Amino acid sequence: MTAETILYIVIAIVISLGVTVFMYGYKSKHSNGLRWTFGILRFITIFSILLLLINPKFRSETYTIEKPKLPVIIDNSASVRELGQDENVQQLIERLMSNSALSDKFDISYYSFGSGFAENDSLSFNERNTKISEALRSVDEIFDSEIAPTILITDGNQTLGTDYQFSVSTFRNPVFPVILGDSTTYTDLKIEQLNTNRYAFLKNQFPVEVILVYSGNGTATSQFSISQGAATLFRETISFSETENTKTLSFTLPATAVGLQKYTAQIAPLEDEKNTVNNFKLFAVEVIDQATNVLVVSDMIHPDLGSLGKSISSNEQRTVSFKKPSEAIPLLNDHQLIVLYQPDRSFSSVFSEIEKLKKNVMFITGLQTDWNFLNSVQENFNKEVSGQTEDVTARINLNYGTFAIEDIGFNDLPPLQTRFGGLNVTVPHEIILEQEINGFSSESPMMATMEIDNRRFAILDGEGLWKWRAQSFLLTEGFQEFDNFIGKTVQYLASNKRRSRLEVSSETFYYNNNPIRISAQYFDKNFVFDPRASLTISVVNTETEARTVFPLLLKNNYYDVDLNTLPAGEYRYTISVQDEAVARSGNFTILDFNVEQQFLNADVTKLQSIATNTGGSSYFITETDDLIADLLANDQFTAVQKSEQKTVPLIDWKYLLALIVLSLASEWFIRKYNGLI
Template identity: 25%
Template sequence: MLKTISTQVEKPIIIVAQDNSASILIGKDSAYIEGEFKPQMEELIAELRSDYDVNTYSFGEGVGEGLGFTFDEKQTDISLLFKDLYNIYSNRNVGAIIVASDGIFNKGVNPKYSVDLKRLKTPLYVIAMGDTSVKRDLAISGVRYNRLAYLGNTFPVEIDIVARQCAGENSKVFIAKDGKEIYSQKIVFDQSSSFLQVAIQIEAEEEGIQHYAISLEPLEDEITITNNRWDIYIDVLDSRQKILILANSPHPDLASLTQAIVANDNYQVEEKLVSEYNKSVLRNTKEFEQYNLIILHQLPSHKYPLKEFFGAIESTSLPLLTIIGSQTNLKSFNSRKTCVSITGARSKFNEVTPELIDEFALFQLEQEHLATIKKMPPLLAPFGTYKADVGTSSFFNQKIGVVVTQKPLIIFNGRGEAKSAVITGEGLWRWQLHDAKMNGNHEIYNNL
């Protein structure tokens, strides 16, 4: 009997991140940074690569792969860098993180308190750049607002303003829409270093994507005025879309679906059990025409085959999302020819996790969300033979253990006027809890 042991040595990873913001060139050493700094950084990376795997990034308003030496970013979010690095490298052999930066940030949270950096548990080395002395400067450090608003309503905007070396000075904050000033307020700085918050309400007077420019009146001898402006875009809608969640019976999925949908102000939800309707109502098309989408949870079931309901819905173009579970009558479901058929299930279920289909093109997920989605706990999906309808698109396929199958987990059918989709497993509430555990919120689950 022979026993073979294979060993693979993996080099530690060194991450090098370059601050690409405009503030890097403000100091007296700007000539050095534009001239000698780049080749010296490249030489350092070349030396490190003899013993390590080196991955490089640039950051400013966002984070991108590779070193950028343009130094033209108007915003700097250092906390986003650490968040992205945690999502990518949380289970990797990272030896060190090297960050070249002046430490100035005007977006995101203070990197000193970054939870993601602490969770990485990786040594951090900083290459100090720029002028570290405090110069006179006004800056808009953050703006909080809702990306959606409704026509005729007001929406809140909160502006964070940081002032350095500005004791006794006055300025103004302005808001303009389409080049026309709609708001101004005088602000006074009592101390050398000040932090102010300005909260206002703006009326949504026009439908569509609206652009608002927020700016500060510059002070004399400010080191830079590039951080005196912040642009926001608000999608003004004339009405909310109505969604009905129609369920076979109470289930924790229902609450998690409702919470995810109402997190978007564009939607309102009604959650009902099918037992609340009598047959005459179920066959009444007008009863359901008020909705823009109906979500069927474990319907049709053996107790509620919903022949009257489906007969009424067929005459409309109402979109349907079906969530399959242990109470779903698969024979009745298959007769509907909705995206996929499942045969030979025999009341057996598999624990399945999502595997993203690269060819899916109906919409895209943000890359930073994929790391969390891949670690989502399993859903319960019927064991059996799956056959996707012609013209459908699988968003996720089922992964059983380490085996990636061709069985769809989330699948869409965009043919014709009546759009439909199917989630072939129950237990979505587990995904919501997992998102909260991993990220402290439900943002990824809600967006999904």
């Protein structure tokens, strides 16, 4: 308390004492005992009230002992079992849990990782991917400001994410890897990587690139082949040595039949190979007889055009061409969708030809758009503009129901530029993106779609799409989410297929180490998205006739199901709506590829590297006693005494209020008892 507060308390004591003496010590007619009783009670009451008005603050300090944290992150992927280390991991976890000295020194927590990262509940060793970099990053975020040496139990074989060897550069706590496996080098041939297009066009050639790797001493010769059923489509003899242990083959295969075509890539195993699983790889290509052709018409050079081209052509089913208005007219009939980028009066003949051919159109407008011309040549939308410009941001309309869209983080994307003025869509439409200015809705659409006389249109009012694609890459470490958004828009606009009440989106084939998802949209009779429906998918294995039924879960404006529990094989499915005679059927294939079976031993080099880079030490699974001893002996990891100082105002002290009530009540009862009231 300050000296000023103490002075106020002394004054309060003097005032309380003076009032009490005046009331019960000066000419009081009560007996001596009652005078003292009433005086004490009145002094307590007055002084307590004055004390509450002064409201002094008291400081208290508490001390706690905080043990250092010890997160243990465990590799729960299938490669641990493939290397025969699953039982060793279980025994190690039991030893850590039962070690009382370790528990006394550290606050231990357990996490497991595979494709994701979570608190450890139980270990199954059946995760189909390993993402060590995410596990390390998550632990670093959880224990950002604490002493937290980290035990990493893994074989070091990562299949997803950034290279964890370099992701620990900002890691503030030491990492102690426990290496599952050994560093023994075995003779091995494997298909390291196989690259090919997902789609090919009928009667065309599609490229295949294969990377083959040899591990061993001396030289080796083997034969690589590509087969489809009993037919061999490609064969080549390959020779390796200790110095030339990698070969890259590039060749083309013919697309001779429409539909899903499955192939087997194989490099013949050597006699002394330990692991032959990685000598084979299944892959598939869907052969289609016609591509979706998109024509982008622009009279200017702009980075938006490059971003559009990359996004549209990210799906091999689509091709994109760029032409000036004067060059576009002869090509309009060869394309399913025409994208008009910032049209002006040079587009006049293009508009006339589009109307004759009844083509679907997407308009993209910006600072160079001639709105006077655009307002005059079409009647779907208009905009009264001035010479001013403005920056606008996007907010997704989660109730959009024409096709399934996901929020790619539009709120975090940089603003686009457009002419000042509100966009007015004059025909029935649905808004995909709403326009915001400085965080406030302008009540004007930024992007909308419309269907008129079996034709489909879209308008996107904003220049700077290349910034969105770049920012999306920074947020998600890839272009896929932005490209999918543009791709779905193009897919909808390029089709004149009549709209169905149940729309299903699926792939013809999946690899079983990747997400296997099917999504659907269900509309009521007015073609308004219905979020109250109950959708189920019945999946039948065409070989075993085993049937499995899954519910579809609602996500924003679409329904979704995860089918990753299904084994490899060919399937037919039916999605149906409960209590409605509406259903859609299809087929898909799951190709067997277990990336976790491709490894022969632990990646000792990388694990030792992250231990060195973070100030930790690495241990083989047989050296866990040394790990425990080193952690216990390390003086860097000691308990810390923390003090917490609290300042509590007296007005928060409820007991003083109770004392005032008690003193007043006591005085009243004593007076009542003595007949003074």
